[in-house]
Amino acid sequence: MNPNSVEAVAADTDVSIAGAQPWWRSTSIYQVYPRSFADSNGDGIGDLPGAISRLDHLRDLGVGTVWFSPFFASPQRDVGYDVSDYRSVAAEYGTLDDAQRLIDHAHHLGLRVLLDLVLNHTSDQHPWFLESKSSRDNPKADWYVWDDGRTWPLGRRRRPNNWRSELQLPRAWQWSEQREQWYLATFLHFQPDLNWHNPEVRTEMFDMIRSWLERGVDGFRLDIFGSIMHDARLRNNGRRPSLRFGLPRLQDPVRTLNTEECFELATELRAVCDEFDGDRVLLGEVFGSSDVLKRYLRHRGKPGLHLVFAFDFLAAPYRAETLHALIDGYEADYPAPDLPTLVLENHDRTRSLSRLDGDLGKARVMATLLLTLRGVPVIYQGQEIGMANRYIPLAEADDPIPRAVARFVPEALNRRLPERLNRDEVRTPMQWDATPGAGFSDSATPPWLPVHDNHVEVNVESQTGDPDSLLEWYRTLLGLRREHPALHQGDLQLRPIGEERHVIVYERTSGVDRLLVAANLGDETATIDVPTASSILLSSDSAGTVRQGSLSLSAHSAAILTLD
Numbered sequence: 001m002n003p004n005s006v007e008a009v010a011a012d013t014d015v016s017i018a019g020a021q022p023w024w025r026s027t028s029i030y031q032v033y034p035r036s037f038a039d040s041n042g043d044g045i046g047d048l049p050g051a052i053s054r055l056d057h058l059r060d061l062g063v064g065t066v067w068f069s070p071f072f073a074s075p076q077r078d079v080g081y082d083v084s085d086y087r088s089v090a091a092e093y094g095t096l097d098d099a100q101r102l103i104d105h106a107h108h109l110g111l112r113v114l115l116d117l118v119l120n121h122t123s124d125q126h127p128w129f130l131e132s133k134s135s136r137d138n139p140k141a142d143w144y145v146w147d148d149g150r151t152w153p154l155g156r157r158r159r160p161n162n163w164r165s166e167l168q169l170p171r172a173w174q175w176s177e178q179r180e181q182w183y184l185a186t187f188l189h190f191q192p193d194l195n196w197h198n199p200e201v202r203t204e205m206f207d208m209i210r211s212w213l214e215r216g217v218d219g220f221r222l223d224i225f226g227s228i229m230h231d232a233r234l235r236n237n238g239r240r241p242s243l244r245f246g247l248p249r250l251q252d253p254v255r256t257l258n259t260e261e262c263f264e265l266a267t268e269l270r271a272v273c274d275e276f277d278g279d280r281v282l283l284g285e286v287f288g289s290s291d292v293l294k295r296y297l298r299h300r301g302k303p304g305l306h307l308v309f310a311f312d313f314l315a316a317p318y319r320a321e322t323l324h325a326l327i328d329g330y331e332a333d334y335p336a337p338d339l340p341t342l343v344l345e346n347h348d349r350t351r352s353l354s355r356l357d358g359d360l361g362k363a364r365v366m367a368t369l370l371l372t373l374r375g376v377p378v379i380y381q382g383q384e385i386g387m388a389n390r391y392i393p394l395a396e397a398d399d400p401i402p403r404a405v406a407r408f409v410p411e412a413l414n415r416r417l418p419e420r421l422n423r424d425e426v427r428t429p430m431q432w433d434a435t436p437g438a439g440f441s442d443s444a445t446p447p448w449l450p451v452h453d454n455h456v457e458v459n460v461e462s463q464t465g466d467p468d469s470l471l472e473w474y475r476t477l478l479g480l481r482r483e484h485p486a487l488h489q490g491d492l493q494l495r496p497i498g499e500e501r502h503v504i505v506y507e508r509t510s511g512v513d514r515l516l517v518a519a520n521l522g523d524e525t526a527t528i529d530v531p532t533a534s535s536i537l538l539s540s541d542s543a544g545t546v547r548q549g550s551l552s553l554s555a556h557s558a559a560i561l562t563l564d
């Protein structure tokens with residue numbers, strides 16, 4: 001048995017460990033954004049010793065798994081999603097020993113650990129890229145995607161093809177004066193794409209992955225996994241425009257996104273993980289229709305990723321009919337043994353409370369759905385206390401995206417876009433207490449992003465033990481989720497939307513454990529038919545009652561009932 005594995009330590013608080021099914025099927029995931037989680041040395045930047053000191057919060061919250069956004073060596077131009085050494089830790093975050101202590105301590109607390117792997121690209125400061133761009137015939141010359149491009153009349157340079165970057169506006173090709181060639185950069189210009197068609201790259205990356213698995217990590221979240229295998233012949237993308245999250249895509253990315261080779265890569269990576277007890281898990285950040293996403297789970301008869309992100313809840317309006325349709329879709333698209341993931345927030349998107357107009361009743365309803373639906377829920381740090389977007393003018397952004405967009409459309413900085421363009425707003429320091437540094441840091445050095453003013457009221461300390469707080473609501477839900485097989489492994493039967501059009505009702509069942517979940521997303525009290533032999537297990541509506549087969553639930557509240 002691996003000495004770092006969770007089984008090897010006594011503290012077993014995770015239902016997922018005790019059960020017969022693989023641990024990841026019943027887990028819940030908490031995303032830590034290390035730069036903003038806890039600063040132990042007062043430099044204004046979160047770090048690994050800080051994270052270690054705050055892991056108790058996750059154990060007390062009751063999640064099963066912690067996913068750390070990247071903490072590898074990096075120039076931090078995209079907060080660690082620009083790696084300059086996958087095998088070491090960024091100096092401002094700590095050392096490799098700290099990373100090992102983090103993994104071991106999490107295991108000691110009964111938490112599983114996922115690291116965030118950015119396989120598509122490195123930083124342009126990675127020694128591999130510096131070497132690769134130094135000439136056309138160095139040992140790493142083919143580790144990135146280089147091409148001469150074409151030449152217009154009068155000698156003007158022309159890109160190799162029509163590929164656009166993920167942000168759509170800039171093209172995906174950048175010119176290197178040094179090598180006098182174009183290199184591919186699917187995301188931002190300082191993030192050159194690795195050439196995964198080169199077997200040396202594959203070997204090195206797989207070895208690096210093995211080295212972290214040997215350190216005991218339980219798996220990985222895979223950054224923009226669907227972009228890794230572009231068309232080796234560099235053929236043009238389709239010209240048909242499309243929409244993603246309400247934002248325009250200017251082309252149909254048939255040659256750059258979700259290619260057959262990407263599905264194959266998922267199976268190869270799975271084989272690497274399965275070398276380790278068959279117990280490690282892969283969670284892909286992939287985008288596309290559910291038919292496409294499911295191809296990452298198995299391909300040509302071989303297992304692939306264990307889970308893929310489904311981001312629909314992140315973008316969906318707070319509307320019963322819309323959410324009902326999503327749940328229905330997940331049940332149809334991910335029948336057991338497949339499992340959807342459920343996400344309300346992450347470090348790239350608007351805080352859910354801000355999308356819910358700051359309404360805590362609505363936040364409780366959404367938390368109830370998140371933690372009682374069939375699937376693996378993912379909670380972003382601060383979501384459990386209701387952290388909100390902290391306005392930061394786009395022109396002051398640390399986030400590279402607004403700056404990249406401004407190069408092409410300067411007026412975009414003044415426009416109101418469907419989603420906040422400045423991701424800094426959702427990355428402000430974790431709010432632990434009411435002190436000036438919010439408990440994130442106790443030094444006078446300003447944190448790398450400003451603390452939200454509302455930390456005086458909205459923080460872990462003030463909500464702990466307050467039965468009306470959002471934090472205690474999350475704790476209670478997570479506790480029920482662990483306790484009830486119906487919630488962490490049961491089937492789900494969704495009731496059709498009835499006359500009460502603002503209400504979502506479903507049953508969760510595992511053997512004799514039977515629960516009913518009801519959520520009222522409307523502005524009026526709703527009356528819901530329930531079996532006569534049912535009683536309220538939990539309700540966010542203190543006035544809610546069950547009488548003679550009828551549950552009354554006031555506006556924006558949710559309840560869980562036991563069915564006898």
Ligand code: NOJ
Nearest residue numbers: 078081118187223224348
């Ligand atoms: C997706 C990550 O979530 C985001 O934060 C990052 O900027 C891009 N991938 C590029 O790695």
